[in-house]
Amino acid sequence: MSNQDTKIHIIGAGISGLVAAIVLEQNGFSPVLIEATDRVGGRVKTDIVNGYQLDHGFQVLLTAYPAARKFLDYNALELQNFLPGASIFKNNKQEVIGDPLRDASLLFSTLFANVGTVTDKLKILQLNTKLKKKSIADIFSDKPQMTFSYLTDLGFSSEIINDFFKPFFSGIFLENKLETSSRMFEFVYKMFGEGNAALPKGGIEEIPKQLLKQLKSTTIKYKTTVSSIRENKILLADGQELERDYIIIATEASNLIQNLKNQAIEWQSCDTLYFETENRTIKKPLIGLIPDQNSLINNIFYHTSLKTTLNAGKELLSVSIVDNHGLTGIKLISQVQKELKELCGITSTTFIKHFSIPKSLPKLSELHYEISPSETRLTETIYLAGDIQLNGSLNAAMIAGEKAALGVLENLQGLFK
Template sequence: MDKKDYKIHIIGAGLSGLIAAKVLEDKGYHPQIFEASDEVGGRIRTDEVDGYRLDRGFQVLLSEYPKVKQYLDLENLNVVELIPGAEIFKNGKISRIGDPTRDASLLFSSAFSGVASISDKWKIFRLYLDLKKKDLHEIFEEPETTTLDYLNKKGFSEKVIQNFFRPFFSGIFLEPELKTSSRMFRFVFKMFGEGKALIPKKGMGEIGRQLAEELIHTQIHFNSPVEKVSDSEIILKDGSRVQSHFTIIATEAAPLVDNLRNQQMPWNSCHCFYFTTRVERIKGRMIGLVADESAIINNIFYHSSIEKKVFIEHLISVTVVKPTELDKDALESRIRKELKELCDIEAEKLVGHYHIKQALPDIRPLQYEIMPTETRLNNRIFLAGDQLLNGSQNAAMLSGERAALGLIGVLEGGAVTAELTSEYL
């Protein structure tokens, strides 16, 4: 059978599914993707509302991710770089802290910031030097504890944990207690320390669009949610049946495969609100962190800073990671109150709200790597997605790549698998 005649299907057009399709195409196969929504990107999408671009949750792209370097064209994504630091809002005051080795403008504010003691700042620098010497595999082979336990054992003060580490990394892990694995903390700290935090000018959804535009022989079926996957058949929710030689499930597989029904993944959730405001309380492309313990707001970002224009109205996002029983209206009211009292920001028009119930997989234990053979559920079904490894864009792309290599290995034999694995590792 000719390679293009194999019926290879991918469930999900997120980063994992798109990378799996690219790897298959590169080796001569013509896969098809079934995507439940009307657009590619999965959890990384951008909507246009009233002339504003709204990412579905505040996210950044880290330039140092190995798979970002391999698969994305950052210049054509038209990315802008965030300032390597943060504005800290606490007790009605604002402090700026950052990395003066990469942005000299942060030297004075960081040196005299009350966010952290001199001892804490020295420990942060030592941690950066320690992680710079380690490769990613070493980090993910180290014993796991929680991020909070790790910071305490490293001797960081409660002051810097509460003022910086908790709000900053809660916004990344999407959980407020810093219970996420210390491996993930060290991985992300290293990636931020050695690379850049980037956002495409047209929003994070451009990442998926770029990957999709590179596919030549892949057909994507939008608005095609899948009900069930078996060895030789895919059943769509509209009752349609599709015969398949091989399937890559690039989303959570438990709801789709009978023998995985009781293995659903726990997820961290968040709320993201977008408001207009006439006040620019943060100068430049820098995240704002709310360090008051009683606050429900975790972080804010001025998305209007992405474009160098003079704005009458600025667009800000507000992220909430703490669990809450408040309904949307009550939550919006509390956010408006906290923005005014804690940040001196008057929120005006509500542009959009996202309650992202499955924002990040809550994975234990965490891994960096997965071999192509480990993605195989059986000889016909393969698994991909960041939930197999760690909650990152890098893990999503890596797992999609490995699932495609695993499938190709079954089709083409062990010698080819070894060749492909050495090429992509």
């Protein structure tokens, strides 16, 4: 059987599925990507509304991600970098803290910010140094604990945990108790320290678009829903059956394979609301944090503080919510606008769009960085990809996609020997 005769289907054209297709093409194969929606990207998408770029949820690329450096051309993405810090809305004031070793403009504001103690600020520098020296392999081999207890054990005060760590990392982990594994905390913290948080000039969807451009011989079937998978066949929702030799499932497999029904993944959800404003309350490209324990809002960001391909002329503000307190629709929008006014001094907001994202981030009890190609194999002909195999990150999605493709290739090489 030649490479071109081997039928390899990939379910899901998100980041992981796209990377799997790239690796297969690099090895002479022409896979078929099956995607339920009308475009690639999975959870990494951008809509154009009223002349603004609206990402599906507040997302950033951490440029230190090793897999992202391998598969993406950062220059072509025209990455726009955030400043390495945050603006904290506390007691009707903005307190700016950050890493002055990476950006000197943050030195004085950090030193004099009414956030945490002097000891806390020294401990942050110590943590930075510790994690720069610690390898990713060591991070993911250490015994995990909850991030909250990890920070407490390091001696951070409750003030700095509540004012900075909790709102900042709740926005990343999408849970507000810092129950996420310390492995993930250390990994993300290390990535922030070794690179930049950035957005492509054209929005987050430029990442899957760039991966798509790398594909030359892959066939993509859009608006095609898979209902189930059997050992030799893919059954589509329209009743069609596809014959295949190998399959890579780059989405949640429990919905597709009968004996995995009891292994469904739990997901963290979030809401992101976009508003147009006349002015920017945060002048620099910094994320705004709301440490109020009772507030809906977790963080805010002015996307127009970065260069964007499209801009309708005013300011674009995103509001991220980890726990919507059961509010939806008009009630949610109204409460967010009220909090923007009371907590952030943002008085004039025009609502644009609300993204309710029930499957934002997988809840995983065991977090890993790497996986071997053979570990992605479910059966002789079915392989699993997606960030759900490792940890909830774009980096993990890329690694899992690559390793699943290599798993198929290893199997094929074994047959040819």
